[in-house]
Amino acid sequence: MTGPVRDDRRRIAIATNPYGGAPSHRRPAEALAAALARRGLEPHVFWERRKRRAALADPDLGRSWRCAVAVGGDGTVADVINEMPPGLPLAVLPAGNENLFARALGSPADPETLAAAILAGRTRRIDLGRAGRRLFSLMVGIGFDAEVAHRVARRRRGPGSFRPVGRWRYLLPILGALRRLPPGPVEVQADGVRARGAHCLVFNLPHYACALPLAGDARPDDGLLDWIVLERPGRLALARYSLAVLRSAHLGRPDVRHGRARHLRIVGGPLAPVQLDGDPAGFTPVEIEVLADALAVIVP
Structure with missing residues (x-):
């Protein structure tokens, strides 16, 4: 676990579940974006997979953006981990069926709580596995x-x-x-x-x-x-x-x-x-x- 680190980067990439087009699936991302904006951060929500991939593939993302947020279930988390550049922190707002990743890491389901955690900037480093590429x-x-x-x-x-x-x-x-x-x-x-x-x-x-x-x-x-x-x-x-x-x-x-x-x-x-x-x-x-x-x- 690392303590809060001062970070002046204000842009946040919010990646959503591309299958979650219904209003009930959009609300968590919209609520998180509003909570981040109230804290002076700059959330950018990506609803479409193509636009999300293009944004996360930007090699400058890790230097100029504060973090990426996966809003969805474990499938969304897996996609974002594979699409974002190394070194960029990840936050998760669980909104899926299982939410195993969020449960294991203690990621809050409340947008206000997650927004406060993103602003505080405390992180935990974990291992990943790689199978093939x-x-x-x-x-x-x-x-x-x-x-x-x-x-x-x-x-x-x-x-x-x-x-x-x-x-x-x-x-x-x-x-x-x-x-x-x-x-x-x-x-x-x-x-x-x-x-x-x-x-x-x-x-x-x-x-x-x-x-x-x-x-x-x-x-x-x-x-x-x-x-x-x-x-x-x-x-x-x-x-x-x-x-x-x-x-x-x-x-x-x-x-x-x-x-x-x-x-x-x-x-x-x-x-x-x-x-x-x-x-x-x-x-x-x-x-x-x-x-x-x-x-x-x-x-x-």
């Missing part, structure tokens, strides 16, 4: 959950693709993934340790969807990524793993491998789907590494 802050999934993410993304590209994705919209993709489980196995090499199984998860933060503590001891500032391999394939095994997770007993099972690493290489046969922070990210093989202290997050 893309950064992630939460997790990587290889196997069943990645297949679900791929199916959700395909549905979003169809009719109604610019509507928000609520939890209920995961039902059909989950059922489809259960009918056709991804091919396996997945082979993991983690700092010299080898593991093999049906599914693999890699965590920077401790919680999974629905705030399930799959990697309860994971820390975002330890310079390591926590990995879990579920060895057994099949629907029955998935059900048993799910019940064990609900009891926080999954890491004690003999068919679950887990550890910590700075670098992982994951291959799957023939091709296993990959997700990063809940969004599809191609297929295996994938190289994953931790980037220590890569991001400054504004905290209350």
Whole structure:
């Protein structure tokens, strides 16, 4: 944690969820912009993805802007982290379904509280992960959950693709993934340790969807990524793993491998789907590494 630092830069880039065009999804960003303006700062709200990307890609942003703010859920946070230049602090106003990043870092949901934190300028440095060329802050999934993410993304590209994705919209993709489980196995090499199984998860933060503590001891500032391999394939095994997770007993099972690493290489046969922070990210093989202290997050 770093204390408040004097910062005369007044411009704030506010990045919104491009799927959140309804008034109820615009209000948090508008309320934050008003709160920042009352404090003498200069908020700039980007509603469209194209304009947001162009603004955040400006290499001068880190020198002339105070911070970027992601208004939305974990998908919006992931996009902004990948689009903004290194060195620019990030603030988050949670407005999504899960808000795992905001929960873990204590980002306030109240626009006035967040505006005060941005003005104060106190930050916490955290690690990021990199898989291929893309950064992630939460997790990587290889196997069943990645297949679900791929199916959700395909549905979003169809009719109604610019509507928000609520939890209920995961039902059909989950059922489809259960009918056709991804091919396996997945082979993991983690700092010299080898593991093999049906599914693999890699965590920077401790919680999974629905705030399930799959990697309860994971820390975002330890310079390591926590990995879990579920060895057994099949629907029955998935059900048993799910019940064990609900009891926080999954890491004690003999068919679950887990550890910590700075670098992982994951291959799957023939091709296993990959997700990063809940969004599809191609297929295996994938190289994953931790980037220590890569991001400054504004905290209350």
